[in-house]
Amino acid sequence: MNGQPLLAVDRLSKTFRSGGGLFGRARTIRAVHEVSFAIARGESLGLVGESGSGKTTLGRLILRLLTANSGTVHFDGTDVLTADRRTLRALRRRMQIVFQDSAGSLNPRMTIGSAVREPMTVHRLARRSELDTRVRTLFGEVGLDPILVDRYPHELSGGQRQRVGIARALSVEPKFVVLDEPVSALDVSVQAQVLNLLADLRERRSLTYLFIAHDLAVVRHLADRVAVMYFGKLVEIAPTPRLFAAPTHPYTTTLLAAIPVPDPRRARQRSMAGEPVGRSAGPDPAPAEPQPGSQPADACPFYPRCPHPAKDERCRREVPLLREIGVGRLVACHYADPSAPDRPPA
């Protein structure tokens, strides 16, 4: 082990062109804009943001499933984005992904056993005779009955399918796994089981996670640090307990306020303490889909929705950059208060 991070992302950007065709004018959409962060070995970084904020794109860029426009990604010192075919193949053994859509992420014409077997065949990780045993072991490890190996994906429940997706990712024994909203499509009761499984596996196999979610509550259990993304940019990074105790970016505050509180008594306390409860008390959710180009390019992207009392002309003229405001805390807001004392966790 050394001090070098396992994954280092530097000023990564991706734009998509949409429409256009032969005659129309193409529109470009900035999905990810100059994002930089690093993940230490064994760390679990949560990446949250609303849908359309670019968090899924970011995960794909890191694995080079999409081609980035600019920036770099280094995995264990190897440049991922410029790696040649052989290097990339070797990298793909060490970086894996679990998808949100558990049904769509499995080939409908392949049994789940062959889905888990396939990556091992591609990387020649085991002899033919050993493959079946290894598939069964993996099934056991993710809590699937090995009897199911010959089933097709549509014969399983969502939770079972997601376990297949996890087993497939683990089959090549990766060091790093991108978890792209692995539980958002599951029932709440199943969510907890899968989250526990992911936490167990992380410990047992000393994995490093990039855990993408739109739900802060889910991230809380699994992430050491949380990065908040808004409209293609990182707006705040902080250790999980601190972020939950004292969010500094107004967007993070909004996200936290949107977590439903299951206990009505505590919800009342929260509202009496002057904290926003749910959507209604938060900032006006209007422009739900911020329109690119509807505001000056050098304005803070969150400006139209920002509830911060201090927001002013400066926010419209100058894009706030990520700046350090405490140990391991970065925020992209001109008026985030670095001196705010951490409130005790609610």
Next chain:
Amino acid sequence: MTSVRALLTDSRSVVGLALLAGFALFGVFAPLLSPIDPLAQTDVVTTRFLPPLTVGQDGIRRLLGTDALGRDLFTRLAYGARISLAVGLLAVAVSLAVGGMVGVTAAMIGGLPERALMAVTDAALAMPRIVLLLVLVTLWQQSLLLVVLVLGFTGWMGVARLARAEVRGLLGRPFVEAARASGQGAARLLMRHLLPNAATPLIVAAALGVGNAIMLEAGLSFLGLGIPAPAPSWGNMIANGRDALVNAPWVATLPGLAVAVTVVACNLLGDGLRDALDPQSRLASRATPRRPAAGSSVPPARPDAAAAGTSP
């Protein structure tokens, strides 16, 4: 082989398969079923236009009668089945190979090459097929091979568009991304993930295409541009009987009926295949309800195909 079982429990595909198998056997065993030479012209004056089931002066029973030259219709129909089915299957095989290659290549490469390939496809699609067929067929000496190639090379565009659309759709699906993330190369991706999932609509389109090709062959032969004259093709049998439609209606009607039934059989088989090849609907009884979208990209069976077969 659950899809085979599903195919055999579907009444449409069973009827379609049975009819096609019947015609195929009819053609294959033609020499055994009838001792008569399909090209043999006996004494024209005494044997011409014998109605079905009559026994001629030579003592041979004419099951389906004779044509203007005294040739036995049952025999000619059997030998004609060989030609019609062969032309249908081979022409579609050519279309599938060419169209599949163009469509899959376009989708997988993307960008400018894709646009260029699809522009060529659209341009080819913009020319009326019948006109194209008539022009191409007259450029070379008439032969069975020419008919197959011309039908094949004028029918690949639909396949190309279908294959491209299917593969493009699949490339965005997470399981294909997962396969790429696990380090699979393009060849394995194509064979294991793309083709098996793109195959269903292509197979269905192929089954329907066979019916269409048989009809077009009959049309060309009817115009005297298809299979060269003495050979018994259903199309030129219809052409031969046209002049005697009033006096000897069986001469044109029987091959017309054969074309119609074959085309209907192909369409039935196509419909049955579509459902049987979908793993979702195959297991509908014990699993999730089937996806309605599975077959929607496939051209519908054309009921007018049956009517057109008898009309010439």
